[in-house]
Amino acid sequence: MILPFTEPFKIKMVENIYKSTREQRESWIKEASYNLFNLKSEQVFIDLLTDSGTGAMSDKQWSSMMVGDESYAGASSYYKLKDAINDITGFNYYLPTHQGRAAENVLFSVLVKEGDLVPGNSHFDTTKGHIEFRKAQAVDCTIDIAYDITAWHPFKGNVDITKLENVLKNNPADKISCIIVTITNNTGGGQPVSMENLREVGKLSKRYGVKFIIDSARFAENAYFIKTREEGYAEKDIREIVREMFSYADGMTMSSKKDAIVNMGGFIGFRDEELFRQASTFNIIYEGFITYGGMSGRDMNALAQGLYEGTEFDYLESRINQVACLGKKLKDYGIPILEPFGGHAIFIDAKKFLQEIPKEEFPAQTLAIELYIEGGLRGVEIGALMADRDPETRENRYPELEMVRLAIPRRVYTNNHMDYVAAVAGNVFERRNNIKRGVSIKWEAPLMRHFTVKLERK
Secondary structure (H helix, E strand, O other): OOOOOOOOOOOOOOOOOOOOOHHHHHHHHHHOOOOHHHOOHHHOOEEOOOOOOOOOOOHHHHHHHOOOOOOOOOOHHHHHHHHHHHHHHOOOEEEEEOOHHHHHHHHHHHHOOOOOEEEEOOOOHHHHHHHHHOOOEEEEOEOHHHHOOOOOOOOOOOEOHHHHHHHHHOOOHHHEOOEEEEOOEOOOOOEOOOHHHHHHHHHHHHHHOOOEEEEOOOHHHHHHHHHHHOOOOOOOOHHHHHHHHHHOOOEEEEEOOOOOOOOOOEEEEEOOHHHHHHHHHHHHHHOOOOOOOOOOHHHHHHHHHHHHHOOOHHHHHHHHHHHHHHHHHHHHOOOOEOOOOOOOEEEEEHHHHOOOOOHHHOHHHHHHHHHHHHHOEEOEEEOHHHHOEOOOOOOEOOOOOOEEEEEOOOOOOOHHHHHHHHHHHHHHHHOHHHOOOOEEEEEOOOOOHHHOOEEEEO
């Protein structure tokens, strides 16, 4: 008999969660202006808003926090993290930051200027926000098949090399800030990027003299997909794959709240000492001294340990199998979802789910609201609200994919919770034809509006 799959850990502590009534949820979401970010955590039963900073740390991570060095300069925790980053990624220089968007802010303060182009694969919201804040333009060069949610492609996060080269050869080199490849591609559905693709991007970057930066929040999950899907990597160790991935790049930004399984933290990795020196000035301005950069010593210790735990194959297999478990259950209900399943989340196709809701009424946000009302389930819209307005015309941008992301925190929920999530979505799917109207914007911020937007029912 083949032994069933099981998690490579046991539970040591639990946290109670409150199961509310439909009437309570209807009142709470209205008070929150139909923005799920505005809900209080105790108003949510299953929280799949994000996998960022929401994971459960291990006993070794907690114990490492107890010996954190809180010295302002030169703390031993800084050097412990430096050794871990060098060991796992191969980058010799690094700057700690309090999270990934801070890493982007520091690095882009050096690299990105007004009028620049920043090509890549479906830049995530904060990445695009930092680019557009500097009056530069993010150019999406993702492969076309990524926008066909039912087509099976092992690496839908890939950059279209032809599209990328067209950007590089048809624009002055001094107008290309850098190439950014996000692994895995979050906006595109948590889809991985192949090693072959990273290698080709690296070749192009060198040919055209443009820096290649990897947005690395889920680099370990990407390595898992390379190991399990790409020819020639099945027998390679996860960390060996990680080192090769980063060998093609000039630098990296990291939101450690994902694959390093910590509640707060990030960093920038550099190959070039001069770029490190230039970024150090902005790190001091925005984050803190270069040996703590917005992080406490205890958090740096937990991060260093988390980098090793997050690159263990057994852990990754457990994590990605749980995501796939939810995906299969949703498929059994007939719910349209992006395939193949991503590494950190399942993405529901809101256009196909709520076919009567026009794009102007934000079908993905409407679906996210209905999932919350149905069962206290909080997901997040990855669609027109997040796509924001065109910075020049101020018209709404309507992306190819209009999705609700159900992001699963690491080592937090059981498969029973996944059964509940699937049933909630199934119930909404059964009554989908009764959902006739969406939402409209009552107030919005000029940039990255989806975090604070106020909505009203149509």
